[in-house]
Amino acid sequence: MGLEEELLKCVHCGFCLESCPTYVVTRSEIHSPRGRITAVKLGLTSEGIETCMYCRRCELACPSGVVYSEI
Structure with missing residues (x-):
């Protein structure tokens, strides 16, 4: 799957937030997987x-199966 397809798979549900070490520390959306995708x-x-x-x-x-390492 290409970059565009991976970006479109994100539905902004937020399940990724608490799994992300940088988001947990900063509580900043831009430091979350969802914020990075945006x-x-x-x-x-x-x-x-x-x-x-x-x-x-x-x-x-991620319930949508976004492969963040491809982004």
Whole structure:
């Protein structure tokens, strides 16, 4: 699946939030998988993208099956 398809799979449910170490510490949407996906969709770069730890815990929590490591 390509980047666009992965981005479209996110339904912004928020199940990924509590699984994300950077979101848990900062409580900032931009530091969450959902916030990072939104930033990529909008063509933005942000410090949130750079703080991803690539632990892929969000992938386990995602009911839509977003493969974050592909984004």
